[in-house]
Each structure stands twice: as C-alpha cells, then as structure tokens.
Amino acid sequence: MEKLPQKIYSLLINFYPMDFQKQHGLEMRQTFDELIKDYGLVKTWLRVLPDFFISVLIINIKDFMEKSSLQFKLALWGVAMLVPFTLLVLAAMLGTLFHFPANNFIGQHILAGHLGLAPFILIILPMGAFFMNLVPLVNNLFQQKQTSDVASLEFIRTNVLTLVVAVAGIGAAAFIPAHDAIPCFINGLIAQHFHNIVPLFDACRNA
Amino acid sequence: MNNINDQSENLTPAVFYILLALSRQDLHGYGIMKQVVEDSQNKIKMGPGTLYGSIQRMLKDKLVEEADGHAKDEERRKYYRITKLGTKAIGGELERYQSAIKVAKKLELMPSIKV
Incomplete structure (x- = not known):
C-alpha cells in the first residue's frame, strides 16, 4: 500500500503530459522510493520539489510545441x-x-x-x-x-x-x-416559493 | 528542429553526464542518477523530472535506447543503454572540451591542469 509521500508524489506526476506519464510514471515513482530509502524524507523532498516545478513546466511546454x-x-x-x-x-x-x-x-x-x-x-x-x-x-x-x-x-x-x-x-x-449572500438567498427562495429569482439574487448581492 | 545527430549542437550538462554514466554499463534511472552525482563530484544532482525528461528527449534523438536482458530485476525496471550515435555525440563533446582546455591552458587560465 502506498504511503502518504508516495501518494503526494503520484499526484504531482499527474501534472506531466499524458504520454510522459505513460512512459516514465512508474519509473519516477520507483526512483522516488529509492531516494527516500537512501536520503530520507526531507532531503528527498528538497531535491524533488524544485526539480518538479521546473521540469513540469519545461516538459509540458516542449510537449505542447511538438503537437x-x-x-x-x-x-x-x-x-x-x-x-x-x-x-x-x-x-x-x-x-x-x-x-x-x-x-x-x-x-x-x-x-x-x-x-x-x-x-x-x-x-x-x-x-x-x-x-x-x-x-x-x-x-x-x-x-x-x-x-x-x-x-x-x-x-x-x-x-x-x-x-x-x-x-x-x-x-x-x-x-x-458569494458566501455572505447564501443564507439570504436560500431563505428568500423558500419564502418566495421559487418566484422572482432574479430580483431576489440581486437583493441578496446588494444586502 | 532540435537535433543532436549532426553533432553541431552542444549537449546539456544533464545529457552529457547521462551519456557518460551509460558509457560504463546499462543502468536504470536511479542507477544513472547516482552515477551522475559521482561523476560530477556532487555538482549535478538531478531530480526524477529532469532525469526522465532528458531520457525521453535522448530516446527521441536516438542517443540512448531501452536495454533488454535485465529480466532478473524483480521490480521490472527499465534499463537504458547508450547507442552508437550517443557514443559519437559524447565523443564530439569531449573533443570540444579538450580543445577548449588546450586554449585555456595556453592562456594560463587553468594552471593546475596538465594537458
């Protein structure tokens, strides 16, 4: 069963292009596991996170340009x-x-x-x-x-x-x-039996 | 188009060190990563995104290929091998380095290195 760091990293991998995920997703997870074994959680994240933000941008742009x-x-x-x-x-x-x-x-x-x-x-x-x-x-x-x-x-x-x-x-x-207007809107909706919704919406927004 | 095949274009540091690592033996991704750290004397520490992004580009450019015959690996990891084109590319890059070092030596920019 996957632990939390692995789950988070799996989620991050979803931001890479689909072809890239299919080709290298499993390998990236395996590499992440081995990094944790060798370097521990903190050092691994310090290495993986900056690399993720840069590489996800570059790989997506390159992938996009090639389509x-x-x-x-x-x-x-x-x-x-x-x-x-x-x-x-x-x-x-x-x-x-x-x-x-x-x-x-x-x-x-x-x-x-x-x-x-x-x-x-x-x-x-x-x-x-x-x-x-x-x-x-x-x-x-x-x-x-x-x-x-x-x-x-x-x-x-x-x-x-x-x-x-x-x-x-x-x-x-x-x-x-919109959250301030929600109770007013629901109360008004019940009171007015679903009539005149547009004026009611305006009234709640301006309340 | 980006093409390393004609060897007119310099290799990026990541590509250079990956080719250097694979010049010894076939390696899987994490093996490459460790070898790059060792070869660059801790100066290049790639993350998985940079590593597999570079490998994908190198597979397209036919500098490396997937290597069969590593079935004993329990986790079914992919291994990579340098191609003839890859060997040629790193050779060309090393020649460029060598000529640059010669010039630098003449200019006494690198007195500690003997050519």
Whole structure:
C-alpha cells in the first residue's frame, strides 16, 4: 500500500503530459522510493520539489510545441487568456492595497472581492494540465489512432486527480465572494416559493 | 528542429553526464542518477523530472535506447543503454572540451591542469 509521500508524489506526476506519464510514471515513482530509502524524507523532498516545478513546466511546454498546429493555437489562446488575467488581478490587488488605508471600508471590500479571485490563479496549473491532455485525446479520436473507449479511459485515469484539484479551486473561487449572500438567498427562495429569482439574487448581492 | 545527430549542437550538462554514466554499463534511472552525482563530484544532482525528461528527449534523438536482458530485476525496471550515435555525440563533446582546455591552458587560465 502506498504511503502518504508516495501518494503526494503520484499526484504531482499527474501534472506531466499524458504520454510522459505513460512512459516514465512508474519509473519516477520507483526512483522516488529509492531516494527516500537512501536520503530520507526531507532531503528527498528538497531535491524533488524544485526539480518538479521546473521540469513540469519545461516538459509540458516542449510537449505542447511538438503537437499539431491546432494544439499550438489552443495553447497560445490559453496563455493569451491566462497571463493578462493573472496580471490584472495581481495589479488590482496591489493597487487597492496601496490606494486605500487599512481601515477604509470601501477599500477593504474591493480587496476582499479581488481576493475572491485568487483561487482562480491557483487553478491555472491543474486546468492547464487538464487541457494539455484533453487536446491529444481529441486529436487521437479524430485521427482514429486508437479506439475511443481506450483513449477515454486512459484520459480519465490520468486526469481524475487533476480535475479534482481544479474543481476544488473553482468551488473556492465561487464560495469566497458569494458566501455572505447564501443564507439570504436560500431563505428568500423558500419564502418566495421559487418566484422572482432574479430580483431576489440581486437583493441578496446588494444586502 | 532540435537535433543532436549532426553533432553541431552542444549537449546539456544533464545529457552529457547521462551519456557518460551509460558509457560504463546499462543502468536504470536511479542507477544513472547516482552515477551522475559521482561523476560530477556532487555538482549535478538531478531530480526524477529532469532525469526522465532528458531520457525521453535522448530516446527521441536516438542517443540512448531501452536495454533488454535485465529480466532478473524483480521490480521490472527499465534499463537504458547508450547507442552508437550517443557514443559519437559524447565523443564530439569531449573533443570540444579538450580543445577548449588546450586554449585555456595556453592562456594560463587553468594552471593546475596538465594537458
């Protein structure tokens, strides 16, 4: 049975491209086990973690660049969407932080709103990994390189953890800005017997 | 395209030391990792991501290949072997180093090394 460090490392391996995982995933786990045996837990993580962050980025980019032109266009589109969004949120947070004094009511609320967007930044990596694996799957299905059942099962097997992380991030992102309005919304929903939902939603948001 | 086959391109330190390790004998991933640490005198400590990322690239470039005949290994680990092209590539790289060292020696940049 896998121990916690092995489970965590197995989860990290999911961020590599699907082909890479298939070819080297098992070997990487074996190597991780042997590193722990020889160097202990702390030294192993100190060696593995920085290597993970650099290599996962490089290997994903190389893998992406080698795929079809459709995939390359999708990648550029994804980066074009994510980079300005991330910079915008960070700039807005910093701007708010410096512009309003700490005890300013409006400033605090704007900052809270921006902080609500922070989980979106946290889901960039898992979502990126997910879509990087999705595109080869679609390519394979179109080119009929393998049967759809095999390709789909393989896709689910390698992406389920990645997807869980991403969905948790999206859930957190939705919950943080909206949680104050949830009790009001549910009470109002019961009281108004499901009528006039849109005005109710607006009222709760402005409450 | 990135291609080491024409030997015009320098090898990265990771690729160089992996080829050097495999020049002795066929090794599995962790064996390569340990040999690289020893050969580089602790200066290059690769993690699994860098190691297998480099190996994947080297398999594509045909510098190394998977080696059969290691069935006695209980954990069914993959072993890797250097190819003729890999031997040629590391030879070319060592020649480049050698000429650079000669120049450095003439310039007395490395007085401790005798060529």
